[in-house]
Structure formats: structure tokens, C-alpha cells
Amino acid sequence: MSKNGQEHLVLTGVVVSFNGFQAVDGLTLKVSKGELRCIIGPNGAGKTTALDTICGKTGLTAGSITFMGKRIDNLEEHQIARAGIGRKFQVPSVFRDLTVHENLEVARSKRSGVLANAFCFERDSEREELEKLAEFIGLQECLEIPAGHLSHGQTQWLEMALLVAQDPELILMDEPTAGMTVQETHKTAELFIRLKEKHTLIVVEHDMGFVKEIGDVISVMHQGKLLAEGTVEQIAEHPEVRSVYLGTGGIGSA
Amino acid sequence: METFLAQIITGLSIGSILLLVALGLAIIYGTTGVINLAHGEFVMLGAYSAWALQTFLGLGLIESLVLIFLITAAFGWVIEKVVIRHLYRRPLDTILATWGIGVMAQQAIRLSAGGELRYVEMPSALGSSVSVLGVETSAFRIFILLFTAALFGVTWYLMYRTSVGMKLRAITQDREVASCFGINSQRTYSLTFAYGTGLAGLAGALVSPLKSVSPEMGTTYVVDAFMVVVLGGVDSLVGTVVSAAILGELTGFLAFLSNDTIAKALVLLTIVILIRFRPQGLFAARTRT
Amino acid sequence: MKRGTAIQLGTYGIVCLAFLLVPSFVDDAFILNKYARYLVLGILAVALSLSWGYTGILNLGQAMSFGLGSYCMAMVLKLRTVPVHTGKAGLPDFMVWNNVDTLPWFWEPFHSMAFGLFAGIAVPVALAALLGWFVFRGRVTGVYVAIITLATLVVVNLMIIDQQRFTGGFNGITDLAQLEIFGLTFDAYGSSSYYLIAAALTFCLFFALAVTKSKAGLVLQAIRDNENRVRYFGYDVAFFKIFAFSVSAGIAGIAGMLYTIVMEFASPTFLGVQLSLSVVIWCAVGGRQSLLGAALGAIIVTGMQGALSESETFLKTWTLIMGFIFVVVVLFLPKGLAGVVEGLSNRVFGHGDSSKPEPNIVPDSLGAKSEAESLR
Numbered sequence: 001m002s003k004n005g006q007e008h009l010v011l012t013g014v015v016v017s018f019n020g021f022q023a024v025d026g027l028t029l030k031v032s033k034g035e036l037r038c039i040i041g042p043n044g045a046g047k048t049t050a051l052d053t054i055c056g057k058t059g060l061t062a063g064s065i066t067f068m069g070k071r072i073d074n075l076e077e078h079q080i081a082r083a084g085i086g087r088k089f090q091v092p093s094v095f096r097d098l099t100v101h102e103n104l105e106v107a108r109s110k111r112s113g114v115l116a117n118a119f120c121f122e123r124d125s126e127r128e129e130l131e132k133l134a135e136f137i138g139l140q141e142c143l144e145i146p147a148g149h150l151s152h153g154q155t156q157w158l159e160m161a162l163l164v165a166q167d168p169e170l171i172l173m174d175e176p177t178a179g180m181t182v183q184e185t186h187k188t189a190e191l192f193i194r195l196k197e198k199h200t201l202i203v204v205e206h207d208m209g210f211v212k213e214i215g216d217v218i219s220v221m222h223q224g225k226l227l228a229e230g231t232v233e234q235i236a237e238h239p240e241v242r243s244v245y246l247g248t249g250g251i252g253s254a
Numbered sequence: 255m256e257t258f259l260a261q262i263i264t265g266l267s268i269g270s271i272l273l274l275v276a277l278g279l280a281i282i283y284g285t286t287g288v289i290n291l292a293h294g295e296f297v298m299l300g301a302y303s304a305w306a307l308q309t310f311l312g313l314g315l316i317e318s319l320v321l322i323f324l325i326t327a328a329f330g331w332v333i334e335k336v337v338i339r340h341l342y343r344r345p346l347d348t349i350l351a352t353w354g355i356g357v358m359a360q361q362a363i364r365l366s367a368g369g370e371l372r373y374v375e376m377p378s379a380l381g382s383s384v385s386v387l388g389v390e391t392s393a394f395r396i397f398i399l400l401f402t403a404a405l406f407g408v409t410w411y412l413m414y415r416t417s418v419g420m421k422l423r424a425i426t427q428d429r430e431v432a433s434c435f436g437i438n439s440q441r442t443y444s445l446t447f448a449y450g451t452g453l454a455g456l457a458g459a460l461v462s463p464l465k466s467v468s469p470e471m472g473t474t475y476v477v478d479a480f481m482v483v484v485l486g487g488v489d490s491l492v493g494t495v496v497s498a499a500i501l502g503e504l505t506g507f508l509a510f511l512s513n514d515t516i517a518k519a520l521v522l523l524t525i526v527i528l529i530r531f532r533p534q535g536l537f538a539a540r541t542r543t
Numbered sequence: 544m545k546r547g548t549a550i551q552l553g554t555y556g557i558v559c560l561a562f563l564l565v566p567s568f569v570d571d572a573f574i575l576n577k578y579a580r581y582l583v584l585g586i587l588a589v590a591l592s593l594s595w596g597y598t599g600i601l602n603l604g605q606a607m608s609f610g611l612g613s614y615c616m617a618m619v620l621k622l623r624t625v626p627v628h629t630g631k632a633g634l635p636d637f638m639v640w641n642n643v644d645t646l647p648w649f650w651e652p653f654h655s656m657a658f659g660l661f662a663g664i665a666v667p668v669a670l671a672a673l674l675g676w677f678v679f680r681g682r683v684t685g686v687y688v689a690i691i692t693l694a695t696l697v698v699v700n701l702m703i704i705d706q707q708r709f710t711g712g713f714n715g716i717t718d719l720a721q722l723e724i725f726g727l728t729f730d731a732y733g734s735s736s737y738y739l740i741a742a743a744l745t746f747c748l749f750f751a752l753a754v755t756k757s758k759a760g761l762v763l764q765a766i767r768d769n770e771n772r773v774r775y776f777g778y779d780v781a782f783f784k785i786f787a788f789s790v791s792a793g794i795a796g797i798a799g800m801l802y803t804i805v806m807e808f809a810s811p812t813f814l815g816v817q818l819s820l821s822v823v824i825w826c827a828v829g830g831r832q833s834l835l836g837a838a839l840g841a842i843i844v845t846g847m848q849g850a851l852s853e854s855e856t857f858l859k860t861w862t863l864i865m866g867f868i869f870v871v872v873v874l875f876l877p878k879g880l881a882g883v884v885e886g887l888s889n890r891v892f893g894h895g896d897s898s899k900p901e902p903n904i905v906p907d908s909l910g911a912k913s914e915a916e917s918l919r
């Protein structure tokens with residue numbers, strides 16, 4: 001499973017309980033450096049909650065998470081981000097009052113201290129780089145437009161571009177292609193394959209076509225647990241996975 | 255023992271007045287999210303209505319209550335229609351707008367009724383004192399306590415046992431979804447706001463014989479009422495009762511121990527600390543966030 | 544962006560220059576004193592604009608920093624009068640009247656002018672940092688911040704009134720000496736004080752502008768917009784908020800010190816709820832998201848208040864009018880007068896982007912809920 005033989009992110013027996021309801025129930029997951037891991041599973045399987053635990057949005061009820069050998073489950077969100085984990089949310093979440101360019105600037109957060117930023121006026125020096133990024137996501141015309149004016153698809157793109165600008169070690173993507181056309185989905189796949197060169201990615205997706213296009217290893221979650229793990233073919237053959245998806249019309253259309 | 259009991263009863267009396275004033279605010283804030291800083295001015299309008307009805311029409315306090323409720327509710331209804339309804343999506347701005355309304359209301363009263371103190375007579379039947387568990391207490395204060403309990407009962411019934419209340423709670427949960435189910439949120443909000451301000455008016459009328467009536471009287475009430483609501487938890491009616499009782503007892507007790515200023519400061523500090531550690535209030539139900 | 548910044552700098556410069564030129568045209572000491580007062584309140588509004596307009600912290604206790612600055616200045620100036628007023632006892636007059644026989648320890652350092660000037664900024668900043676740490680570390684947001692700041696203001700106010708022996712109580716600290724530094728005397732009714740204040744306003748405006756133009760300023764705006772999202776980029780939101788809150792308090796402290804100079808006393812009303820809420824109004828009227836707008840809002844509103852309350856016809860109705868204007872501004876001009884001017888100039892000159900939307904003012908208060916949802 002581990003390509004480079006190095007375990008990057010390890011979730012061990014993670015449990016998240018909401019008033020007694022176990023949204024994540026003893027999840028154990030290992031992701032190695034440079035991997036692009038897809039997580040699939042029916043609605044309510046706990047995929048988003050699992051990502052929430054990694055980036056510190058939701059506390060653990062039990063279990064532990066380590067990243068690059070260090071415990072991160074007791075850190076605050078910003079500390080986890082500084083440790084090198086970035087996150088795209090299921091509902092696109094950007095700064096709606098700020099322009100696209102300003103959004104990208106905020107995301108570029110290698111220096112995150114208050115004082116370092118208070119004396120930082122050289123904001124235009126990174127402009128070229130950010131413009132290139134905007135061009136790549138097709139927003140070069142919109143740099144000075146408030147992000148609140150973008151369409152849903154553009155907002156999705158913007159949030160992904162924010163992650164590229166943030167440049168974290170590990171990127172968590174929650175349903176990046178939701179609401180995208182076939183072409184856009186394809187372009188997203190392209191982006192991910194490019195990102196894979198320098199980053200580790202965990203992508204939660206429902207679109208199996210997309211998963212097939214990008215995924216190395218797929219983890220299937222169901223009712224808060226890890227149901228199966230393997231390549232696309234292995235997963236498609238897996239009897240339990242098939243039975244879980246049977247009700248929803250089979251894995252192909254999940 | 256005697257003084258202790260007397261202390262408890264004083265605290266309860268303070269608490270019941272707090273609850274009376276806070277109830278309307280709690281309903282408005284809890285359901286519409288509007289922070290009505292003009293609430294104190296509605297209390298003041300209620301008190302002035304009582305005074306006007308007594309002075310010009312010779313009506314006694316008890317007989318005027320229904321009329322006072324209607325007058326202040328009508329005021330609230332108009333203000334909701336004209337101002338508040340444009341601000342439901344900007345809750346922080348409701349603080350500003352309602353404060354402006356409060357300023358206007360104060361000045362309008364000062365110009366029309368004069369700035370001097372006014373007095374409302376206590377209903378003669380309640381002017382005496384009664385003995386509760388061996389403690390002499392003013393009958394009027396006991397009346398307020400009972401009246402508040404009754405009002406609370408009515409409000410609770412309206413919120414949880416009638417279709418209007420059900421609609422209201424549906425809107426509070428999710429306005430858009432509720433309107434998809436054909437619930438007219440505009441109308442329900444208007445009614446809620448009017449009801450809340452009507453309650454404030456009643457509160458003003460009932461406290462008017464205890465304290466003098468002045469254009470500024472609302473300011474202190476709104477702060478106290480706010481503290482009660484925040485402490486009790488935004489959408490918990492029962493929490494409002496408990497926190498009114500706690501604050502009432504606390505105020506009475508601290509005032510007994512030290513001077514008034516220090517007591518007030520200590521109560522405020524307690525509230526600051528409580529908000530810091532439990533912003534959802536002491537008694538709020540935990541829901542999915 | 545570049546061009547926008549240049550225009551902005553130009554506008555700020557011209558307005559400040561205009562303020563500095565006023566004494567060349569006005570030589571009535573009373574009028575000059577009045578204008579100086581308005582400018583001081585302008586500085587106070589700049590402070591609130593920084594925390595409310597740029598960071599989304601609705602600080603209803605801004606007058607606390609202002610009042611503390613003002614008391615620090617008053618304490619220094621009071622001690623300068625001691626030899627004149629109370630001779631050998633060496634105590635400020637009100638302490639003598641209250642039967643205090645030794646100068647309390649916290650008054651001692653105020654014998655030094657330098658310490659007083661330092662304290663006028665440092666005390667508000669330290670208190671704000673402490674309160675900010677308490678509040679923002681606990682992730683208290685929106686309305687609750689407003690309530691906590693207001694309650695804290697009231698507590699401090701009550702303490703000052705209660706400790707009459709050391710603070711002068713209700714009367715405040717009166718009968719002060721004139722400020723003298725570097726051989727210059729600042730007479731409340733002279734042009735020297737006016738220049739001092741206009742220069743301070745200029746300094747504070749440009750300083751605050753620099754803060755908002757820095758990367759930190761951008762992060763502050765991002766926090767106003769969607770504070771939870773900012774965390775996932777690695778910024779410590781609490782520290783950024785504490786920073787904005789403290790800087791804002793420092794500016795308010797400066798304003799407070801200057802206010803003592805023009806008013807020639809310090810009073811508990813300087814830390815009053817009334818004043819604190821008024822600052823919010825000025826900012827809202829002028830435009831909370833524009834530092835200059837906020838300053839002008841304060842100057843215009845207080846100026847109007849002054850003018851209306853002096854005229855026969857409006858003596859009684861000006862409060863009514865102010866309340867009305869305020870409600871109208873909140874309803875129809877969420878960006879205040881600055882928003883109107885910006886809109887007009889965009890239409891006339893066509894620069895910048897006229898498509899800037901109405902600010903999204905929703906996010907914070909019912910905050911916890913809506914923000915959490917936005918991160919699902």
C-alpha cells in the first residue's frame with residue numbers, strides 16, 4: 001500500500017460521536033507520502049467528518065491522528081494548518097467580500113504570524129505567481145472581482161486555487177467536482193494529477209468516473225467504518241462494497 | 255432564618271420583574287435573531303400608557319392592562335413593518351437601528367409628556383402587605399410574581415401548543431425551508447415582534463407604581479433583560495425563567511452584602527465570565543451546529 | 544489596486560491638510576476649541592473603524608480605552624497643579640476633601656510626564672489585550688463580544704465612580720494644569736492644541752491605513768468575512784483579533800489624552816455607555832469600512848449635534864433628528880457616507896470596480912451557526 005514506504009498520515013481507531021451517534025466509528029487509515037487517496041462511501045458514511053477530524057474542525061471522541069510522525073489530534077486548527085494540512089470544504093468556502101486576488105493572497109500563508117504580517121507591505125511582489133494561478137483556473141479576468149460574485153463552479157475552482165497557493169504538504173478535498181460539467185471535472189482531474197507530484201492528496205468523491213481517472217488507492221467508508229481498501233478493480237469486485245451500493249444503484253452511479 | 259427568607263423573597267420579586275421585562279426580549283431575540291435595544295423604550299411606553307390612561311381617562315392600572323398591551327403591541331407591529339423587516343439578514347445592524355429607534359422614542363416622549371418624573375398609583379386593592387411564610391411582603395409584588403407566572407404560561411402555550419408557535423419555531427430553524435412549506439414568515443415575524451413588544455408594555459405598566467416613570471427608565475431595563483436572555487440561552491424559555499431567578503437572587507443577595515454599585519459590577523462580571531465560557535447560555539439545548 | 548491606493552492616499556492627505564489649515568481662517572478661540580473637540584472624536588471613530596469595520600469586532604466598549612487615556616492625562620496634569628492648589632499636603636484637592644492623607648501608589652508615577660504619556664496608550668492597550676485574550680481565545684464572536692465589551696465598560700465606569708477618594712468619582716478630575724512639553728504650552732483654547740490634535744488625527748489615520756494595507760490588514764478583513772476559514776490557512780485568528788483590538792485601543796487612548804487637553808478635565812462620562820454607543824453611530828454614518836469615512840462621520844455628526852443643539856428651533860428636536868438619520872443610514876446606507884461618495888466617484892470617474900457589492904454584514908453574529916454551516 002505505501003508506495004514510498006513512509007507513512008505520512010495515520011488515523012488510528014478514530015471515533016467521533018455526536019450526542020451518542022457515532023458518525024465515525026473506529027476508523028483506521030494510513031496514507032503515504034505522495035499518494036492520491038480517494039475516499040468514497042454512501043451519503044452519511046462519515047467521510048466529511050473524517051476530514052473534519054484531520055484538519056481539527058471536529059474533536060475526536062477516541063483514537064489518534066499522527067501526521068509526519070507527530071500527534072495532531074490535540075492541536076488547534078491553525079496549528080494543524082501550519083503543520084502542513086490544507087482543506088477544501090464540501091460547500092465551497094471562500095472570502096466573499098474579498099477579491100479573487102485578495103483571496104489568493106490570504107491563502108498564501110507561509111508566514112502566518114501577526115507581526116510578520118503587520119510589517120508586510122510587499123504585497124505586489126507575488127502578483128505574477130498568483131496571476132499565473134488565476135490563469136490556470138480560468139479566473140484571470142476576475143482577479144479584482146469580489147469572490148461573492150463568482151458562480152458556484154468558479155467558487156469551487158477558486159477554493160482549489162487557494163489550496164494551491166497555500167501549498168500545504170497534505171491536501172484534503174471534499175467533493176471537489178460537485179456541480180461541475182464533464183469538461184470541468186476532467187480539468188480538475190488534470191489539476192490533481194499535477195498536484196500529486198508535490199503533495200499528498202485525500203479526495204472525497206462520489207463521481208466514480210473521476211475516481212477511476214485519478215485514484216491510486218481507494219478507501220470505502222460505510223457507517224463510520226472503513227469497509228474496504230484497494231485499487232479501483234479490487235473495490236468494484238468487493239462483495240460487501242457491492243451490497244452497500246446495491247440500494248443506490250451500484251457503484252458506477254454512486 | 256427570618257432575614258434569609260425575606261432575602262429569598264426579595265430576590266424572587268426582583269427576579270419576577272426581570273423575567274417580566276425579559277420575556278418579550280427573549281421571544282424576539284430567540285426567534286427572529288433581532289437584538290432589540292429599543293426594548294427598554296417599549297417598557298417605558300407601557301409605563302407612560304399606564305400614566306396617561308390613569309391621568310386623562312381615570313382608568314386604574316389593572317383595568318388598563320389589556321389596552322396597554324394592545325397599544326405597545328401596535329407600536330411594535332408598525333416598527334417591525336417599517337424598519338426591522340429589512341434587517342433580518344443583518345442581525346448586528348438591528349442593534350444599531352433599534353438603538354436609533356430607542357433614542358427617538360425617548361425624545362418623543364420627552365417632548366410630548368415632558369421630562370419630569372411621573373407617578374402611577376398602585377391599585378388600591380393591592381396597596382396593603384401580606385404575610386408569606388411569616389414574612390411581610392407587599393401584595394403588589396406578589397401580584398406581579400403571579401401575573402408573570404401566568405404570562406409565562408400563556409407564552410409557553412402559544413409557542414409550543416398552537417399552530418402559530420409551531421410555525422414560528424419552524425421559521426426559527428430554517429426560514430427558507432419553512433417558506434417552502436407555505437409558512438408566511440413575514441406575518442409570523444410581525445406577530446411575534448408585536449407580541450414581544452406588547453409584553454414589554456405590560457412590564458412597564460406593572461413596574462410603574464414601584465418606580466417613578468421617566469423617559470430614560472428603559473435604559474436600565476434593557477441591559478438587565480439582555481443579561482437574563484443571554485444567561486438563559488437564546489432559545490430556551492425555561493432557561494429564561496431560571497436565569498431571571500438566579501439574577502434576581504444574586505442581585506438581591508449582593509446588594510444585601512455590599513453597596514449597590516459593587517453589587518452591580520459583580521453581577522456584570524459574573525455575566526461576562528459566563529458568556530465567555532458558555533456563550534450558548536446556561537440552559538440552551540445542544541443541537542447540531 | 545496601485546492606482547486605488549494612490550487615490551486613497553491623496554484623499555487622506557488632502558483632508559488632513561485641510562484640517563491643519565483651519566486655524567489660518569478661524570481665530571475665535573472658542574470655535575477652534577470646538578473644532579479640536581470634533582477632531583478628537585474623529586480619532587476615536589478611526590479606532591472603532593479598525594476593529595469593527597475591518598475586523599468585524601463590534602466593540603461597544605470603545606469608550607473604556609478613551610476614558611482611561613483621558614484619566615491618565617488628567618492625573619499627570621492634576622499633579623502639576625498640586626503645589627498651587629493644596630500647598631504643603633501635596634495632594635490633589637479632591638483627595639484632601641475626601642480625607643485621603645497620602646498619595647495612592649498608582650498616582651505616584653504620574654509625577655513624570657513621560658510616564659503619563661506612555662500610560663495613556665499602554666494602559667488601554669494592556670487592558671484591551673487582556674480582555675481580547677480572554678474573549679477571543681474562547682472564540683466568543685458577534686453579539687456576545689458586543690455584550691462583553693459593553694459590560695466591561697460599565698464595570699470600569701462603576702469602579703471609577705465608586706472609588707471617589709482616588710478618582711474624583713462623579714465629578715472626575717478637574718482644575719488641571721496646561722500640558723507643557725518641549726517648552727511648548729498647549730492651551731485648550733489656543734491654536735497650539737488644535738495643531739497638536741490635527742497632527743495626531745493625521746498620524747492616527749495614516750497609521751491605521753498602514754495597518755489595513757499590510758498583509759495583516761488583509762487577514763483581518765478575511766477574518767471579518769469568514770473567520771473559521773482563515774484558521775485553516777494557518778493564521779491564529781485569536782491573535783489577529785487581539786492585535787486589531789489592542790491597536791484600536793491604543794488609538795482610542797491617544798484620543799482620550801487629547802480630549803482631556805481640550806476639555807480641561809476628565810470625567811466618568813468619557814467612559815460612558817452613551818459615548819461608546821455614539822462612536823458606533825459616527826462610524827455607521829461615515830462608513831465603518833473606511834477610516835477616513837469614520838473620522839468624518841464623527842466630525843460631521845458631532846458638528847451637527849453641536850450646531851442643532853445651539854439653535855433655538857432644534858434645541859429640543861435634534862436628538863429626534865439624529866435618531867432618525869441614524870435609522871435611515873443603517874437601513875439604506877450600510878456603507879455609510881463613504882459608500883455614497885465611493886459610489887458617486889466610481890460613476891463619475893469610472894475607476895476602481897463599481898461592482899463592489901454591499902458589504903456582507905451578516906456573517907458574524909448569529910455567527911456560530913451560519914459559519915459552521917458554511918464550512919460543511
Ligand SMILES: Nc1ncnc2c1ncn2[C@@H]1O[C@H](COP(=O)(O)OP(=O)(O)OP(=O)(O)O)[C@@H](O)[C@H]1O
Nearest residue numbers: 018023041042043044045046047048049050542543
Ligand atoms: N455536527 C454534527 N452533529 C450531529 N450529527 C452530525 C454532525 N456532523 C455530521 N453528523 C452526522 O454524521 C453522519 C456523517 O456525516 P458526514 O457529513 O461525515 O457524511 P458524508 O459521508 O460526508 O456524507 P455526504 O456524502 O452526504 O457528504 C451523518 O449521519 C450526519 O448526520
Ligand SMILES: [Mg+2]
Nearest residue numbers: 047048049090
Ligand atoms: Mg460529506
